[in-house]
Amino acid sequence: MRKTNKIFHLAIPCKELDETVEFYEKLGCNLARRYDDRVTFDFFGDQVVCHLSPDHIDEKPTMYPRHYGITFLEKDNYNESLKKAIDEKLPFFTEPMVRFKGKQEEHMTFFLIDPSNNLLEFKYYHDPSMAY
Template sequence: MRETNKIFHLAIPCKDLEETVWFYEKLGCKLARRYDDRVTFDFFGDQVVCHLSPENIDEKPTMYPRHFGITFLEKEAYDQALESATKEELKFFQKPMVRFRGKQEEHMTFFLIDPANNLLEFKYYHDSSMAY
């Protein structure tokens, strides 16, 4: 289980700082710092750093093996994220769906794609014990 005194850090490539800030702020993330070559966000309580690196953009991203995101422990928070992404017209890589229907690990999920083709998954498990 997560300890509250720790923050997860993830660094990803981006191709343009302006469009990156636009996307992540529309997603509800707070811009923490900005430099000439990177931006840092409060990503739902964790730290995501987007490094300007247009030569490292995945032109044909796939969900597996590389994506990142949030597992919500409350359905209302998942619903709010989905509603916000829809309202802000963020680009979906995969529309909302249910995975592992009828099994203990059943969960609701959707994927967004950021301007640098990084894939973000948002999910909610009906059984919170399956979150890990």
């Protein structure tokens, strides 16, 4: 279970800083710091650092095994993020869907793709015990 006195940190590659900042700010993430070679965001309470590395971009990303994102514990937060993605015309990698329908681990999910082909998943489990 998450402890409130800890922040998860993730570092990912990006091919260009300005478009990266634009994407993550449209998503609702606050820019915390910017340097010549990276940008750091408050990503829903955690830290995502996008390092400028245009030679390390996945040209043909797939959902598995590499993606990251948010598991919302409240359905309204999931719906708000989905609405924001639609309103901001952010690029979807997969449209919203329900996975594992009828099972305890059933959840709502959608994937976005950032300007550097990093995949972001947003999901909400109907049964909160399945979040971990």
